[in-house]
Amino acid sequence: MKHTRLPVVSILLPLAVAMLAACGAEDAAKVSGVIVDGAKRLKSSGQTQLTVRYQPPDTKPYVIVVYPAVRTAEDEAELEKIAPRAMAISQAGAALSPKAEGFSDTLALWRLGSLATFSTSCRGVAEALMVVAVAKNKGGPTDVTLNREGDKIYIVGLN
Numbered sequence: 001m002k003h004t005r006l007p008v009v010s011i012l013l014p015l016a017v018a019m020l021a022a023c024g025a026e027d028a029a030k031v032s033g034v035i036v037d038g039a040k041r042l043k044s045s046g047q048t049q050l051t052v053r054y055q056p057p058d059t060k061p062y063v064i065v066v067y068p069a070v071r072t073a074e075d076e077a078e079l080e081k082i083a084p085r086a087m088a089i090s091q092a093g094a095a096l097s098p099k100a101e102g103f104s105d106t107l108a109l110w111r112l113g114s115l116a117t118f119s120t121s122c123r124g125v126a127e128a129l130m131v132v133a134v135a136k137n138k139g140g141p142t143d144v145t146l147n148r149e150g151d152k153i154y155i156v157g158l159n
Contacts, residue, residue: 036126078130
């Protein structure tokens with residue numbers, strides 16, 4: 001029986017992709033973490049609105065999209081506007097459009113030089129009633145506006 005050797009590249013490539021995804025996954029989780037922390041503070045305060053800040057580690061361009069549980073025609077129109085900006089900074093060959101089906105109750109982050117990352121850790125703590133998105137061409141912080149209505153916390157703006 002003859003054995004064939006797999007080229008080293010075919011073994012290392014999947015590992016490299018997994019490592020890139022793991023490094024980038026921290027970004028979406030960080031944004032979600034900022035929202036979760038802010039939602040908890042808002043819920044325990046007497047306030048009805050709170051703005052929290054996500055500070056990225058560098059000045060690379062990025063796009064954040066928060067998807068509601070159910071997407072409407074208005075949501076699709078908002079995604080139509082933000083999709084070109086996300087696709088322009090997406091990792092070559094691994095681009096995933098913000099308009100892709102199936103994203104619901106999820107936060108997505110596209111960063112220059114990284115794969116798109118996703119987080120659902122703010123589910124159940126804060127939700128968006130409609131698509132909320134921001135594109136930062138020069139990097140920099142994003143302010144997240146949260147509103148409290150009764151026991152519910154809503155993500156109402158990204159600036």
